[in-house]
Amino acid sequence: MNKRLDRPRLRAVTALGLAIVAALVVAACGGSSDATTKTSGSSGGSGGTQGGSGSKATLNLVGYSTPEKAYDVINKAYAATPGGKGIAFKTSFAASGAQSRAVAAGQPADVVAFSTAPDITRLVQAGLVASNWADGPTKGIVNDSTVVMIVRPGNPKHITGWDDLIKPGVKVVTPNPATSGSARWNIMAAYGSELKEGKSPSQALAYLATLLEKNTVTQPDSGSDALQAFVSGQGDVLLDYESDAIAAKRAGDKIQIVYPKSSILIQTPIAVIKKSSHLAQAQAYVKWLLTPAAQKLWGQQGYRPVLPSVAKQFSSTFPNLDLFTIDSLGGWTKVDTDFFTAPNGSVIKIEEKAGVPTASS
Amino acid sequence: MGLSTLYLSVIVLIPVAALISVALGSGLHAFWTSFTSSLALKALWQTLALSAVVAVIGSVMGTIVAWVLVRDQFPGKRILNSIIDLPFALPTIVASLALLGLYGTSSPVGINLSLTRTIVAIALLFVTLPFAVRSVQPVLLEVDKDVEEAAASLGASNATTFRRIVLPALRPAILSGTALSFARCMGEYGSIVLLATKIPIASLVIFADVESATGSGNSAYQPAAGLSVALLVIALVVLFGLRKWGADRGR
Numbered sequence: 001m002n003k004r005l006d007r008p009r010l011r012a013v014t015a016l017g018l019a020i021v022a023a024l025v026v027a028a029c030g031g032s033s034d035a036t037t038k039t040s041g042s043s044g045g046s047g048g049t050q051g052g053s054g055s056k057a058t059l060n061l062v063g064y065s066t067p068e069k070a071y072d073v074i075n076k077a078y079a080a081t082p083g084g085k086g087i088a089f090k091t092s093f094a095a096s097g098a099q100s101r102a103v104a105a106g107q108p109a110d111v112v113a114f115s116t117a118p119d120i121t122r123l124v125q126a127g128l129v130a131s132n133w134a135d136g137p138t139k140g141i142v143n144d145s146t147v148v149m150i151v152r153p154g155n156p157k158h159i160t161g162w163d164d165l166i167k168p169g170v171k172v173v174t175p176n177p178a179t180s181g182s183a184r185w186n187i188m189a190a191y192g193s194e195l196k197e198g199k200s201p202s203q204a205l206a207y208l209a210t211l212l213e214k215n216t217v218t219q220p221d222s223g224s225d226a227l228q229a230f231v232s233g234q235g236d237v238l239l240d241y242e243s244d245a246i247a248a249k250r251a252g253d254k255i256q257i258v259y260p261k262s263s264i265l266i267q268t269p270i271a272v273i274k275k276s277s278h279l280a281q282a283q284a285y286v287k288w289l290l291t292p293a294a295q296k297l298w299g300q301q302g303y304r305p306v307l308p309s310v311a312k313q314f315s316s317t318f319p320n321l322d323l324f325t326i327d328s329l330g331g332w333t334k335v336d337t338d339f340f341t342a343p344n345g346s347v348i349k350i351e352e353k354a355g356v357p358t359a360s361s
Numbered sequence: 362m363g364l365s366t367l368y369l370s371v372i373v374l375i376p377v378a379a380l381i382s383v384a385l386g387s388g389l390h391a392f393w394t395s396f397t398s399s400l401a402l403k404a405l406w407q408t409l410a411l412s413a414v415v416a417v418i419g420s421v422m423g424t425i426v427a428w429v430l431v432r433d434q435f436p437g438k439r440i441l442n443s444i445i446d447l448p449f450a451l452p453t454i455v456a457s458l459a460l461l462g463l464y465g466t467s468s469p470v471g472i473n474l475s476l477t478r479t480i481v482a483i484a485l486l487f488v489t490l491p492f493a494v495r496s497v498q499p500v501l502l503e504v505d506k507d508v509e510e511a512a513a514s515l516g517a518s519n520a521t522t523f524r525r526i527v528l529p530a531l532r533p534a535i536l537s538g539t540a541l542s543f544a545r546c547m548g549e550y551g552s553i554v555l556l557a558t559k560i561p562i563a564s565l566v567i568f569a570d571v572e573s574a575t576g577s578g579n580s581a582y583q584p585a586a587g588l589s590v591a592l593l594v595i596a597l598v599v600l601f602g603l604r605k606w607g608a609d610r611g612r
Contacts, residue, residue, distance in 0.1 A: 095572075097572050097573075098572070101574075118575065122575070122576060125576055126578075176558070176569065178569035178570075178572055178573045179568065179569055179572040179573070180572075217476065217559075218475070218476060218558045218559060219558050219559070220555065220558055221554065221558075221568075221572075225555070229555075232461075232462070232465070232466065232467055233465070233466040233467035234465075234475065336575065340573065341573070341575070342398070342400075342570070342573065342584070343394075343398045343399075343400070352399065352400045352403075352561075354559065355559045355560060355561060356558065356559055356561070357404065357557065357558075357560065357561045357562055357565035357566045357568075357569055358400065358566070358569050358573075359400075359566070359569045359570045359572075359573040359584070360395070360396075360398050360400040360401040360404065360566050360569070360570055360584065360588060361394050361395045361396075361398040361400075361401060361570070361584040361587070361588075
């Protein structure tokens with residue numbers, strides 16, 4: 001009886017052993033090669049195709065989640081210009097970090113527009129964007145915004161500035177900085193504003209600790225999730241992009257926008273993928289986005305124009321604040337390392353104490 | 362035999378091997394820190410405790426539901442039976458949204474459980490219900506009622522019959538359902554992502570690790586992979602223990 005079981009058993013054991021060896025070999029080969037596989041399709045975001053038949057070229061625009069409607073309008077306008085005639089667009093909008101990772105892993109793109117510079121730097125490291133992408137006249141920035149406070153109509157908790165956010169009983173909603181670029185802008189806006197008021201770095205950090213540990217009620221994964229949470233009834237005040245706030249108000253959400261005395265200038269970058277098969281058209285498109293005509297469209301969509309001459313025309317839409325840049329705080333690379341990189345980043349440590357699922361190591 | 366080995370390799374073994382290679386790819390020290398940092402340990406403990414509680418409650422309630430579905434007759438029984446599989450068909454994010462709307466800050470029934478472990482547990486009970494019920498239901502259908510009737514005719518009360526005749530027969534099925542529920546809870550993400558924004562659950566921390574990875578290439582995801590491997594090992598140890606306990610106590 002035993003002899004009859006030996007052959008099949010031996011075969012089974014050999015097969016299993018070969019499978020395990022094969023698994024380890026594939027893992028060893030596949031694990032070391034960095035993302036050269038081509039994946040297509042968007043990373044779970046939305047997008048579309050614009051432009052008619054007979055286009056000269058179709059540009060793949062990969063953007064962060066919020067400016068989708070603005071780009072739809074602006075891309076249509078581009079196609080109507082002599083330079084943009086015949087250009088069709090294939091767009092994809094989703095969370096900035098996820099999009100950046102997807103393009104680094106091989107998602108086709110000709111132009112990328114993300115919410116923070118480090119998401120572009122990732123592509124420089126991956127050899128997809130030229131290292132001098134930020135050398136242009138606007139330093140690679142396509143439009144600006146700022147961090148504002150969104151409150152309930154009538155402002156029942158009388159929020160006027162950053163110091164009101166840490167008053168007892170005030171409930172704040174802001175996204176999770178580990179997963180959201182918007183959250184990092186919000187936190188640095190608060191931190192920088194405290195420094196502007198004359199607080200020392202450790203006092204400003206103590207402010208962040210109080211804000212995140214005591215007053216923040218929920219930290220959803222993204223800016224849009226945070227807006228949804230606020231609109232559905234959570235919290236008294238939401239920190240968000242001014243452009244999002246303006247769009248939400250125009251869409252009819254019952255909110256009121258409060259501008260603090262000082263805030264951070266959100267500078268959203270744009271870059272051309274140097275391996276694009278339509279490099280000339282992509283560069284022409286990005287160049288056009290920085291012209292007064294395009295910047296005027298940005299202003300109409302709720303984004304602060306980067307050209308001062310155009311910005312002047314929108315002084316009624318965009319109030320004057322004391323705006324400081326991320327560069328005045330050390331630049332994103334330094335800020336990310338000091339504040340947002342696990343396990344020793346100062347905000348990471350605060351978030352851990354607050355019980356938020358943030359990055360662990 | 363060869364086909365099933367090939368299938369298992371492609372679907373399970375090779376992806377897990379790839380995960381392990383990323384976790385170990387930056388050296389043993391990096392692997393160690395990826396799951397021993399204070400947040401990682403907190404997350405692993407929270408997830409383990411929550412999964413264990415939910416698996417136990419779920420299997421008790423699941424057994425009761427299976428009993429009702431098999432032994433009782435009532436109008437709408439067939440509809441109720443089909444609804445048991447609903448959590449499988451529903452995208453998990455929808456479950457999260459539904460619970461947020463029902464038991465969150467704008468709750469129409471006035472119950473506000475937002476940001477508590479209770480609402481996370483409810484979400485986990487929802488997604489593991491089919492495991493708890495469907496693993497017991499077919500076995501209960503097959504159980505020979507003659508033995509129960511014999512016990513009753515000898516004077517055993519309902520409780521005694523259940524405890525000494527029915528339950529031992531169901532034990533392997535109940536343990537199997539508990540193991541599946543536990544494993545599902547350990548890795549659950551979609552149904553709790555909107556609910557656990559202030560609770561360090563392992564799957565959410567792993568997502569945060571992935572999203573904060575700087576740079577491209579596999580080494581950027583080493584922290585996420587390391588914590589994932591730790592989670593996997595803990596789940597496997599508990600599952601192995603459950604199966605062994607089930608095997609020891611049977612016969």
